[in-house]
Amino acid sequence: MTNDERHEDQLIEEALAGLERDVTAPGEPRADAPRGADAETLVRLYTEVLGLVAYDAPPAAPAPELRERVLALVRGDETMEVEPDEPQAAELHTPPVPFPPGATLFGQPLEPPPRHPAAVGPSGRPARRWPLALAASVALACLGLSAWFWLGLEQQRAEIDSLRVQRDRLEEQVAELEREDGGELAALRQRLGLVTSPAVEVMPLRPVEGEAAAPPRSRGVLYVAADHQHWFLSVDGLPPAGPERDYQLWFIAGGKPVPAGTFDLEPGAPASLSAETMPAGTELAAITVEPAGGVPQPTGPMVLKSTEPLKIL
Amino acid sequence: MAPSTDSTPLADHLGALGDAALVRQVADRRPDALGELYDRFSPLLLGLTVRILGSRGEAEEVLQDVFLHVWNRADRYDPSRSSVSTWLVLIARSRAIDRLRSRRVVERTLEAVQQEAPGGGHASPEAAENVLIRERRERVRSELAVLPAEQREVLELAFFQGLSQSEIAGRTGIPLGTVKTRSLLAMKKLRQALRPAIRELL
Numbered sequence: 001m002t003n004d005e006r007h008e009d010q011l012i013e014e015a016l017a018g019l020e021r022d023v024t025a026p027g028e029p030r031a032d033a034p035r036g037a038d039a040e041t042l043v044r045l046y047t048e049v050l051g052l053v054a055y056d057a058p059p060a061a062p063a064p065e066l067r068e069r070v071l072a073l074v075r076g077d078e079t080m081e082v083e084p085d086e087p088q089a090a091e092l093h094t095p096p097v098p099f100p101p102g103a104t105l106f107g108q109p110l111e112p113p114p115r116h117p118a119a120v121g122p123s124g125r126p127a128r129r130w131p132l133a134l135a136a137s138v139a140l141a142c143l144g145l146s147a148w149f150w151l152g153l154e155q156q157r158a159e160i161d162s163l164r165v166q167r168d169r170l171e172e173q174v175a176e177l178e179r180e181d182g183g184e185l186a187a188l189r190q191r192l193g194l195v196t197s198p199a200v201e202v203m204p205l206r207p208v209e210g211e212a213a214a215p216p217r218s219r220g221v222l223y224v225a226a227d228h229q230h231w232f233l234s235v236d237g238l239p240p241a242g243p244e245r246d247y248q249l250w251f252i253a254g255g256k257p258v259p260a261g262t263f264d265l266e267p268g269a270p271a272s273l274s275a276e277t278m279p280a281g282t283e284l285a286a287i288t289v290e291p292a293g294g295v296p297q298p299t300g301p302m303v304l305k306s307t308e309p310l311k312i313l
Numbered sequence: 314m315a316p317s318t319d320s321t322p323l324a325d326h327l328g329a330l331g332d333a334a335l336v337r338q339v340a341d342r343r344p345d346a347l348g349e350l351y352d353r354f355s356p357l358l359l360g361l362t363v364r365i366l367g368s369r370g371e372a373e374e375v376l377q378d379v380f381l382h383v384w385n386r387a388d389r390y391d392p393s394r395s396s397v398s399t400w401l402v403l404i405a406r407s408r409a410i411d412r413l414r415s416r417r418v419v420e421r422t423l424e425a426v427q428q429e430a431p432g433g434g435h436a437s438p439e440a441a442e443n444v445l446i447r448e449r450r451e452r453v454r455s456e457l458a459v460l461p462a463e464q465r466e467v468l469e470l471a472f473f474q475g476l477s478q479s480e481i482a483g484r485t486g487i488p489l490g491t492v493k494t495r496s497l498l499a500m501k502k503l504r505q506a507l508r509p510a511i512r513e514l515l
Contacts, residue, residue, distance in 0.1 A: 012500045016471065019403070044394065048511045049503045051399025053472045054406065055446075055453040057364035059356035062373055067351055070377055074344045074384045164378065168385035175389075 011039055015046035073161050191232050191274060199226035203285060205235075205304040213289055214303035215239065222285050224278065224310060232274040233285075238265055238303060241289055247303070248294045249273060252284040260285075262294040283309040332397035333390075340387035347384055353443050354398070355380075357450075358405040365409040365473050375412060379405045396514035398446075410475035449510050456506040464499035467492055 194200060205220030218237035225231065233249060241247050246262040258279045265271045289300040327335060327349040335353075338346030358379060362372035382404060390400055457465060470476045470484070478496065482489040504511070 008501075009497050012497050015500070016496065019406070019471070019475075044515075045504055045511060046500055047395050047403075048399050048514055049500055049507060050472065051395065051402045051514070052449070052453050052503070052507055052510055053457070053468060054357065054361045054402040055450040056457050056469075057357075057360040057473070059447075059450070060359040060363050060369070060372070062355050062359050062376060066373055066377060067348065067355070070351060070380045071344050071348055073377075073381060074347055161377070161381070164381060168382060172385050 007039070008042060011042045012046050015043050015050060018043075018047055019050065069161075190230075191272075194225050194230055194232050194274075195223045197225065200224065201226070201310060203306045203308065203310055205285060205287065206307050208302050208305055211301055211303060213301045218304060220287060220304045222306065228280075228282070228310075229278055230274075230276050231278055232272065234270060234272050235263070235265070235287070235304070236270040238271075240265055240267055244292045245289055245300075246292045246294060247271075247287050248290040248298070248300075250286045250288065250298055251279050251282040252286065253279040253281040257286070257298050258282075259294055259296060262290070262292075285310075333392050336383075336387050336390045336397055336400075339384060340390070347380060350383070350397075350401075351380055353446070354401050356443075357398075357446055358401060361402060361405055362409040365406065365413055365475075371412060372409070375405065375408045378408055382408075398514055406472070406475075413475060445513075449513070452510050453507065456503060459506075460499055460502060464495045464502070467495040468499045468503075471496065 201224040203222040203224060205222060207214035207216055207218050215237055218235075220233060220235040223232045223234075235247070238247065241264050246264050248262045249260040250257040251260050252258075260278075261273050261275060263271045263273045284306045286298075286302050286305040288298045288302045290298070291300075327338065327343075327346055330338065330346075330349075332350075332353070335346055335350050339350060355376060359372055359376050362375045362379075363369055366372050366375065379401070383401070390397065394400075395403070460468075466485070467481055467487075470481045471478070476484065478492045479489060481487070482492045485492070487495075
């Protein structure tokens with residue numbers, strides 16, 4: 001098998017894996033990005049192949065009311081109720097028959113209907129058909145109850161549909177917020193990924209003894225990724241650096257301090273700093289108090305320093 | 314095609330739009346555009362969901378869910394990633410497979426598929442289908458029919474039943490490597506055979 005064939009096989013696998021992805025989710029960067037347009041085109045072609053496989057299923061015409069229900073929902077008519085079918089004419093045209101004296105339905109007396117010639121027997125006396133009338137009434141009552149339950153069910157379905165629409169809208173809003181705050185969110189995710197990575201190296205920073213500017217309970221932790229490039233510093237317990245002052249982080253590489261960034265703290269709040277580069281050969285880290293904005297070489301008192309050297313790769 | 318109740322000039326205009334342009338109209342919150350999209354694709358998507366779920370009732374619920382989802386997410390359609398047809402197919406498939414998995418009764422579903430013919434109870438689903446889609450379907454079916462049975466089986470298990478390659482190997486008793494090889498071969502053959510249909514979608 002040639003490299004090209006192997007490459008194509010990988011792209012087919014990627015298209016197949018796409019079956020498990022949420023196709024309405026925002027585009028994700030490829031794991032092996034960047035790559036050529038040819039690869040993107042091939043993945044696209046194989047995705048279309050998969051889309052065409054669906055055409056193997058025989059088509060099915062949806063019930064006509066489904067289209068109206070969908071459109072009613074999107075038009076905001078979320079309480080649309082589908083009226084039950086009209087009863088058949090024959091059901092409505094039950095011939096009037098006399099009820100027995102005192103017969104009731106749901107506590108209401110059943111009034112005898114006016115006599116109809118058809119209800120009169122050959123003898124001229126009223127036909128004794130009240131059992132049939134009672135059965136018809138019970139049947140109508142059952143029909144009414146069924147319709148009532150059916151309407152209730154339809155209302156619940158409409159509510160469920162409405163809730164689904166609301167859920168989708170909320171998901172959309174969340175996605176929009178994520179898009180708006182995408183940079184910050186991505187940075188947070190990156191930091192989270194760094195500090196929770198099993199390969200991360202943790203370098204504690206402790207107060208420098210005898211240094212008045214370093215409260216005994218202050219501390220810092222420097223998380224260094226396995227690539228020794230990405231790092232994240234978390235500092236807690238230091239007071240604000242003071243007017244026109246900042247804290248400055250230094251990496252010590254080859255015995256020389258290299259400035260790595262400045263930060264300040266709100267009273268009682270932690271601070272953090274991160275970047276994607278670290279000088280080669282960094283062994284130690286330290287934090288000093290410097291003029292606001294930082295300086296090229298340390299001048300101020302050292303407040304925190306690492307207690308153990310970083311392993312050099 | 315299902316008769317549209319939107320017989321306004323705008324609806325007529327929508328009928329002339331390409332699929333991607335239609336999705337943009339849906340993204341602009343035009344219900345009649347969603348209606349047109351529904352008319353074009355609902356027979357295809359319902360056929361797909363019935364095939365996956367084996368139950369018309371559930372398939373119609375999924376179909377409704379799909380179009381409500383499309384209504385809310387049309388702005389996320391990315392024409393550089395897939396055609397509208399494939400986008401809709403993948404959404405519908407994903408929803409139906411989710412439901413199928415939650416039921417965990419694949420065997421019963423297979424029986425139901427055999428008992429309940431897709432489209433049953435509704436006359437002439439083909440007649441309701443867009444002409445272009447019908448032609449595409451005929452082409453796809455004829456190409457799938459000439460695919461070796463073992464390759465077709467692997468592809469169908471993955472697509473219509475949502476099985477992973479390991480699950481296919483477990484169910485069929487075929488080694489995983491063979492399942493992968495058959496999938497790859499099937500995909501490559503279909504890509505060659507379906508070139509005109511793919512070109513039409515792009």
